[in-house]
Amino acid sequence: MHDFAYRKGELHCEETPVSELVKKHGSPLYVYSQSTLEGHFRKLDEALSPLDHLICYAMKANSNLAVMRTLANIGSGFDIVSGGELKRVIAAGGDPKKCTFAGVGKTEEEIAFALRKGIYCFNVESEPELQRIDRVAGRLRKKAPIAVRVNPNVDAGTHAKITTGTYENKFGIPFEEIEGVYQRASKLKNIRLRGVQMHIGSQLTSVTPFEKAVTKAVSLVATLKERHALEFFSIGGGLGIIYNPALASGTAAWWKSPEAKDILTPQSYADRLIPLLKPLAMKIVLEPGRFIAGNAGILVTRVEYVKKTTQKNFVIVDAAMNDLIRPAFYDSFHEIVPLKKKSGKLIESDVVGPICESGDTFCKNRPMPTVKEGDHLAMLSAGAYGSVMSGTYNSRAMAAEVLVQGKRSAVVRARQKVEDIWATETLPKWIS
Numbered sequence: 243m244h245d246f247a248y249r250k251g252e253l254h255c256e257e258t259p260v261s262e263l264v265k266k267h268g269s270p271l272y273v274y275s276q277s278t279l280e281g282h283f284r285k286l287d288e289a290l291s292p293l294d295h296l297i298c299y300a301m302k303a304n305s306n307l308a309v310m311r312t313l314a315n316i317g318s319g320f321d322i323v324s325g326g327e328l329k330r331v332i333a334a335g336g337d338p339k340k341c342t343f344a345g346v347g348k349t350e351e352e353i354a355f356a357l358r359k360g361i362y363c364f365n366v367e368s369e370p371e372l373q374r375i376d377r378v379a380g381r382l383r384k385k386a387p388i389a390v391r392v393n394p395n396v397d398a399g400t401h402a403k404i405t406t407g408t409y410e411n412k413f414g415i416p417f418e419e420i421e422g423v424y425q426r427a428s429k430l431k432n433i434r435l436r437g438v439q440m441h442i443g444s445q446l447t448s449v450t451p452f453e454k455a456v457t458k459a460v461s462l463v464a465t466l467k468e469r470h471a472l473e474f475f476s477i478g479g480g481l482g483i484i485y486n487p488a489l490a491s492g493t494a495a496w497w498k499s500p501e502a503k504d505i506l507t508p509q510s511y512a513d514r515l516i517p518l519l520k521p522l523a524m525k526i527v528l529e530p531g532r533f534i535a536g537n538a539g540i541l542v543t544r545v546e547y548v549k550k551t552t553q554k555n556f557v558i559v560d561a562a563m564n565d566l567i568r569p570a571f572y573d574s575f576h577e578i579v580p581l582k583k584k585s586g587k588l589i590e591s592d593v594v595g596p597i598c599e600s601g602d603t604f605c606k607n608r609p610m611p612t613v614k615e616g617d618h619l620a621m622l623s624a625g626a627y628g629s630v631m632s633g634t635y636n637s638r639a640m641a642a643e644v645l646v647q648g649k650r651s652a653v654v655r656a657r658q659k660v661e662d663i664w665a666t667e668t669l670p671k672w673i674s
């Protein structure tokens with residue numbers, strides 16, 4: 243669910259016409275809905291209310307300060323993956339005490355910084371990391387709170403680049419080795435064993451893989467809790483969203499299929515996991531990123547050319563893979579709609595950016611309304627892993643970002659000045 247919809251034939255974000263935002267701020271333009279962000283957080287929070295729980299928004303999905311402040315204001319903690327992200331939490335007014343620190347490559351500086359700021363927990367991905375955290379904590383005369391990331395070896399059945407919970411992946415420690423790791427960790431002087439963590443992948447649209455992983459983990463978690471007085475179990479993030487409503491709305495028969503019953507919603511996720519988790523009597527931590535931000539943002543782009551060849555209808559737009567890399571990187575689907583609703587016949591089109599790479603393609607052979615130069619299109623569900631993954635390839639300045647609340651809107655990141663792209667570059671003396 244989200245707050246982008248046509249009203250009188252005009253795409254609106256909440257009560258604001260998107261075309262007005264583009265007129266004011268230009269394109270390409272990211273537009274975020276504050277009520278969608280809050281709504282997703284609250285739906286999940288409420289569904290899990292029978293459990294003592296903490297939602298740590300995985301800020302790598304969208305770390306704009308305004309997005310983060312919005313979530314911090316309604317009680318969110320943050321799942322971070324770098325020292326830079328912890329600095330961002332602080333800049334956004336978030337609470338380091340509600341931060342979990344994930345990632346396989348934490349540096350000494352990052353560990354020291356996080357210890358000084360008093361984060362909730364380090365999610366440890368290897369024994370060398372454990373030893374490093376112990377060493378740094380000793381130097382700072384602190385006790386480092388940690389959870390070890392269990393790799394449950396459950397296939398999340400998602401795209402290869404975002405599956406993390408099998409032994410093929412670099413993440414976590416194999417299930418069978420965990421008890422030994424906790425045993426050894428309990429002997430380290432500067433380590434405080436605080437929890438257990440797990441994260442099996444991203445964009446999971448069915449509940450079954452979560453259920454399998456949690457079912458597999460609970461008895462191990464219960465044993466570890468007993469032995470080491472652990473207080474929390476983090477079941478990670480990875481809750482998927484619907485990118486292509488055509489797939490989900492299917493036919494009446496489809497809705498009765500087992501596949502449809504397994505569709506992940508906050509309620510189905512909670513209904514099936516709470517009975518497994520409640521008996522643990524632990525705090526349950528979640529790290530959703532995409533679920534909160536994904537459908538809360540769109541990327542608006544201008545049609546520059548329509549190029550017809552004998553084979554194809556290319557719609558060439560002013561956004562490119564440097565602005566939104568997901569289609570090129572993960573073959574992902576984004577719904578693409580005009581800002582002004584069009585009737586008439588659909589024509590199979592490729593929507594492409596201006597970058598000199600064939601991968602700079604947003605969709606292929608997709609039936610779309612006829613558009614012309616100067617029209618604007620919105621790529622939906624671009625709120626997560628959109629702007630944060632953007633770059634300046636082809637010396638393209640990064641897009642502006644706008645947050646909408648009802649009829650109000652504000653620029654929350656100014657369009658980058660093109661000169662700023664090379665502002666830190668210098669010429670060596672010997673080149674005149």
Ligand SMILES: *Cc1c(COP(=O)(O)O)cnc(C)c1O
Binds near residue numbers: 302441443444479
């Ligand atoms: C990326 C990541 C998340 C968030 O994933 P989403 O699919 O955006 O929910 C949560 N936990 C860890 C450890 C991650 O790496």
